Amino acid sequence: QVQLRESxxxxxxxxxxxxxxxxxxxxxxxxxxxxxFRQTPGKEREFVAGVSWTVGRxxxxxxxxxxxxxxxxxxxxxxxLQMNSLQPEDTAVYYCAARRxxxxxxxxxxxxxxxxxxxxxxxx
Numbered sequence: 001q002v003q004l005r006e007s008x009x010x011x012x013x014x015x016x017x018x019x020x021x022x023x024x025x026x027x028x029x030x031x032x033x034x035x036x037f038r039q040t041p042g043k044e045r046e047f048v049a050g051v052s053w054t055v056g057r058x059x060x061x062x063x064x065x066x067x068x069x070x071x072x073x074x075x076x077x078x079x080x081l082q083m084n085s086l087q088p089e090d091t092a093v094y095y096c097a098a099r100r101x102x103x104x105x106x107x108x109x110x111x112x113x114x115x116x117x118x119x120x121x122x123x124x
Contacts, residue, residue, distance in 0.1 A: 002026045002113040009118030020081040022096030029077040038092035050104035059104040086122045093117040
């Protein structure tokens with residue numbers, strides 16, 4: 001069973017930065033594509049960013065391009081989401097997710113394993 005654990009959420013002022021981390025417990029981490037999603041009350045979980053285990057294959061939601069950067073350290077089984085220039089509309093619970101395969105997909109139903117989520121709150 002693959003387990004994911006997020007950390008790094010918190011409260012930040014608009015324009016600030018946070019870095020989220022996701023520790024993934026699996027011996028075959030380098031065969032999983034991982035992604036970050038976010039969710040606000042009453043809305044569906046939305047794709048934020050994803051990174052394939054194949055080098056150079058990342059994808060971002062239009063709303064975060066140029067501000068957020070996803071990366072992964074296969075030696076540490078960890079995925080990161082560096083979030084800069086945060087805005088109040090980025091406020092959400094952020095979830096880390098993983099799926100077998102090399103393709104970054106944007107649909108949350110296409111990911112098999114999920115973390116418990118971490119709250120990010122951006123004040124204006």
